[in-house]
Amino acid sequence: MKSYLAKPGDIERKFVVFDAEGETLGRLAVKIVNALRGKDKPTFTPHVDTGVNVIVINAAKVVLTGGKETGKVYLRWTGWLQGQRAETAAQMREKHADRLIREAVWGMIPHGRLGRAQYRKLKVYAGAEHPHAAQKPEIVK
Numbered sequence: 655m656k657s658y659l660a661k662p663g664d665i666e667r668k669f670v671v672f673d674a675e676g677e678t679l680g681r682l683a684v685k686i687v688n689a690l691r692g693k694d695k696p697t698f699t700p701h702v703d704t705g706v707n708v709i710v711i712n713a714a715k716v717v718l719t720g721g722k723e724t725g726k727v728y729l730r731w732t733g734w735l736q737g738q739r740a741e742t743a744a745q746m747r748e749k750h751a752d753r754l755i756r757e758a759v760w761g762m763i764p765h766g767r768l769g770r771a772q773y774r775k776l777k778v779y780a781g782a783e784h785p786h787a788a789q790k791p792e793i794v795k
Contacts, residue, residue, distance in 0.1 A: 671794065
């Protein structure tokens with residue numbers, strides 16, 4: 655008996671919507687990564703992109719537990735000398751609410767060519783509106 659291996663031509667792409675309102679950041683990120691990679695399907699193949707396109711709405715209303723709102727620090731580097739910048743999760747939510755989810759998902763996805771291709775299928779919006787209504791996305795509970 656042979657294992658099933660998906661081929662890139664056999665995969666149908668669909669859009670799914672995750673609502674981040676009231677969800678814990680890490681638990682939501684795991685669900686998103688599994689959908690992006692296709693690990694929630696029986697046709698999962700590690701070296702083929704079998705996932706779906708993911709739309710996340712209400713990113714500004716995601717929940718951080720404990721003292722992470724003020725204690726969690728995100729670091730970035732501008733490229734200049736002494737260009738390291740740090741901001742807390744609360745500051746990031748204020749300026750760029752979608753980056754909280756993007757950072758969590760990026761940390762969980764493989765950092766190779768396939769992982770980057772899967773990450774590009776992620777669309778995150780701070781509010782409840784998104785411009786992908788024409789794709790008829792399926793809402794995930």
